[in-house]
Amino acid sequence: MVPAPRTSAQEVPDMMPLPGCSGGNCHPPTGNLVIGRGQSLRTSSTCGLHGPELYCVVTKLQDSQNCCFCDSRDGKSHGIENVVSRSDPDGKKTWWQAESGVENVSIQLDLEGAFYFTHLIMTFKTFRPAALLLERSVDHGHSWHVFRYFAHNCSDLFPGIPPGPGRRVSDLVCDQRYSDIEPATEGEVIFQVLDPAFLAENTTNTEIQELLHVTNLRVNFSKLHTLGDRPLGGLKGHPFYYYALYELVIGGSCLCHGHASECRPAPGSPPSVEGMVHGHCVCRHHTGLYQDRPWQAAEPGYPHACQECECHGHARSCHFDMALYLASGNVSGGVCNACQHNTAGRHCELCQPFFHRDPLEDPRSLHSCKPCDCDPVGALEGGLCDAYTDATRGLLSGQCRCKVHVWGQRCDSCRPGHYGLSLTQSEGCQPCRCDARGRVPGTRACDPSSGACHCKRFVSGRDCSRCLPEFWGLSGDSLGCRPCDCDFGGAYSNRCSAGQGLCLCRPHLHGRRCQELQSGYFCATLDQATAEAEHGHSLRPADPRLPVSVQKGQEEIKAHTLGGSDFVRVVDGAGLSLLAPTVPRALDYDIILRYETQVPEVWQALVRVRAQSQPRSTRCAHPLPSEQLFQVTLTHVVLLPRVGELPGLRSVDPGAPGRLQELHEVGCLEAARVSPPQSMPEACARLSCSISALLHGGGLACECHLQGSLSTECAPLGGQCPCRPNIMGRTCDRCLPGTFGLGPTGCRGEPSGPVGVGSGTSMSSLYVA
Structure with missing residues (x-):
């Protein structure tokens, strides 16, 4: 291949129009965009940044060589800023x-704004690269497009890229003219955006204008030339082969769309130096926001200035789009450029993704677009929200895109019937698991955080x-569940089975509430613990068990005599010893003596209660000394339990006040005290049976006599x-007085009537053991 002729930067034809204004069309001058932008140049590799690095210089492809060390740690040796073009004749001594x-x-060269790019010239100190490509960006490096490929063998190094020249100015081709191994130094790579071959094309063509437009340029070297000694392990560290560049020229001008002949430093641009191409157009016909009408060349007397674009105060410039215009x-x-303040759209009337229009702000306000405020746990699409309301x-402006079971503008709440907003839940929240029968209707089914359901009054459990x-x-009742209402005596407690409400009954009681007796069992009355006087024993005045002798004058007192089946006649000065009835439970009892007087005078009795020996494990609440005497007006003995001390009737027990009140209202306790005993009022039966079950631990066996009942x-x-004729006793086990021979037909004989009655005032002493 014939090597390309040596061409200097000054000899490259400039296809841009001459600077200045001519015929109403204005153009700024072209210069080297690198000048003044050394700090905007960057490279991926510089020798000696981490310490001295050996390299050798091969001259004219001969064996002679000169080896040196590169050390760029001081920043002044061989950094990329050395490629900036200089007017000093000694400029090539740095590279x-x-x-x-x-x-x-x-x-890479990063420009501070948009510029026209016309040509590039690179002058190398070593061999030119065997392969490279030139890229451009028009969006400050966000995307890149290849300008041209360069290689000494395009088909091998860039397969699929046709070799140049192209047929059109925009064709992507591979150029083989600038990649030979010779010359070993001072070789150049030259690129022109507008090749002279396309002089006939209109330089105002939209396609050409787009090719000239750049914000960044990048040169990618991809292959080194070698002298045929490429090692198997690669070239890394080989001192003969490396890229070295004396000078880089990037020709161009500021981008003014034909309406400015000069440019000034743009805000934020590098400090100005002599020969620097500035990027801020000093517009004559068009200013930044006046691009709403198609551009027309300025004519004498007709500058054809554009109308202002509507950008709502969020853009500093705009460009013209013919398709939109038509x-x-x-x-x-007009199409607004680089909308600011998080706006977007042709007129900056929309908000950028992840921002939304605040309906309370003026569209021209700097704060009209607010950031989406989405909960990352419940939102989709990375926190995207509706940009406006429609x-x-x-x-709805600001409404985030929520997961299936999530709602709220921020997607930060579970939908009704769901709970547990979590990143691990693909649908955001999980359904509440509440029993419809037990939860309160018309409310959130469950707590949105814990998932605990809102239960009716008498319902519990998480669900x-x-x-x-x-x-x-x-x-589904309003309260959810019904009270067990177990009988306080018939049941062990007020707990029942959840399904049928069955209470746990004491022995020989049944029914849901434990209020029914099993066959063959009964409940004791309140006065069941009764000592019948006829079963007592006589006490003589000299009996040592009666320490107090009561006499009337100097007369001797006769002993007592039995007076029939129900009463014992006790004459004045006599006494009676009774065995106290067995009580089923350790409790305080009231001693009730039922009597009938023979004459209308006051009876007075001395009652002596002897405390029997008790097991060591028991305690008596009110122990009485054997000498203590009670003086009461009385006859017949009953031990009546103080029911207020029983479970279910104590003041601290639930329902106790109502039960006690009922006991008093129907006269249950009073009925058990009177003499002669009255029949139990029917309303007392239920409460008496409950108290009996408490005292006796359940139902009592009837034990009816097999022959007498x-x-x-x-x-x-x-x-x-139910007793046979002439038979008495609760179990029908005794013949009536005057009868005998208890058998299957009852007792034989005639019952005797009441016995004689004594006379005079009686002072009786009853000894209860």
Whole structure:
């Protein structure tokens, strides 16, 4: 291949129009964009940055060589800033050099704005690269497009890229003219955006204008030339092979669209130096926001200035779009550039993604677009929200895109019926698991954080599927469950089964509430613990068990005599010893003596209560000394329990006040005290049976006498068995006085009537053991 002729930067034809204004069309001068922008140049490789690095210089491809060390740690040796063009004749004595043996190296120029790029010239100190490519960006490096490929063998190094020249100015081709190994030094790579071959093309063509437009340029070196000694392990560290560049010229001008002949330093641009191409157009016909009409060349007397673009105060410039202009009926073609303040759209009337229009702010306000405030746990699409409100499309400004079971503008709440907002849940929240029978209707089904359901009054459990203790029958009722209402005596407690409400009954009681007796069992009356006087023993005045002798004058007192089946006649000065009835429970009892007087005078009795020996494990609440005497007006003995001390009737027990009040209202306790004993009021039966179950630990067996009773069943309250003729006793086990021979037909004989009655005032002493 014939080597390309040596061309200097000054000899490159400039296809741009001459600077200045001519015929109403203005153009700024072209210069080297690198000048003054050394700090905007960067490279991926520089020798000696980490310490001295050996390199050798091969001269004219001969064996002679000169080896040196590159040390760029002081920043003044072979950094990329050395490639900036200088007017000093000694400028070539400095150069940029890459690390030895590194083939993939890039050099990039970042411009502070948009510029026209016309040509590039690179002058190398070593061999030119065997392959490289030139890229451009028009969006400050966000995307890149290849300008041209360069290689000494395009088909091998860039397969699929046709060799140049192209047929059109925009064709992407591979140029083989600038990649030979010779010359070993001072070789150049030259690129012109507008090749002279396309002089006939209109330089105002949109396609050409786009090719000239750049914000960044990048040169990528991809292959080193070698002298045929490429090692198997690669070239890294090889001192003979490396890229070294004397000078880089990037020709161009500021981008003014034909309406400015000069440019000034743009805000934020590098400090100005002599020969620097500035990027801020000093517009004559068009200023930044006046691009709403199609551009026309300025004519004498007709500058054809554009109308202002509507950018709502969020852009400093705009550009013209002919398609939009025609679509609008030749009214408006302006498109705002680089909308600021998080705005977007042709007129900066929209908000950028992840921002939304604040309906309370003026569209021209700097704060009209607010950031989306989405909860990352419940939102989708990375926190994207509706940019504006449109009722017809179901859009609400600021509304985040929520997961399936999440709602709220921020997607920070679970939908009704769901809970537990979590990143691990693909649908955001999980459904509440509440029993519809137990949860409160018309409210959130469950707590949105914990998932605990809102239960009805008598319902419990995380899912409202269980009744509270002492309740049963979960249902859709307003309270959810019904009270167990177990009988306070018939049941062990007020707890029942959740499904059927069955209480745990004491022995021989049944029914849901434990209020029914089993066959053959009964409940004791309150006065069941009774000592019958006829079973007592006589006490003589000299009896040592009666320490107090009561006499009337100097007369001797006769002993007592039995007076029939129900009464014992005790004459004045006599005494009676009774065995106290067995009580079923350690409790305080009231001693009730039932009597009938023979004459209308006051009876006075001395009662002596002897405390029997008790097991060591028991305690008596009120021990009485054997000498203590009680003086009361009385006859017949009953031990009546103080029910207020029983479970379920104590003041601290639930329901106790109502039960005690009922006991007093129907006269249960008073009925048990009177003489002669009255029949138990019917309303007392239920409460008496409950108290009996507490005292006796359940139902009592009837134990009806097999011969003396007509049945094995007895009265539910009191336990009286149905007796055959002339038979008496609760179990029908005794003949009436005057009869005998208890058998299957009853007792034989005639019952005797009441015995004689004594006379005079009686002072009786009863000894209760």
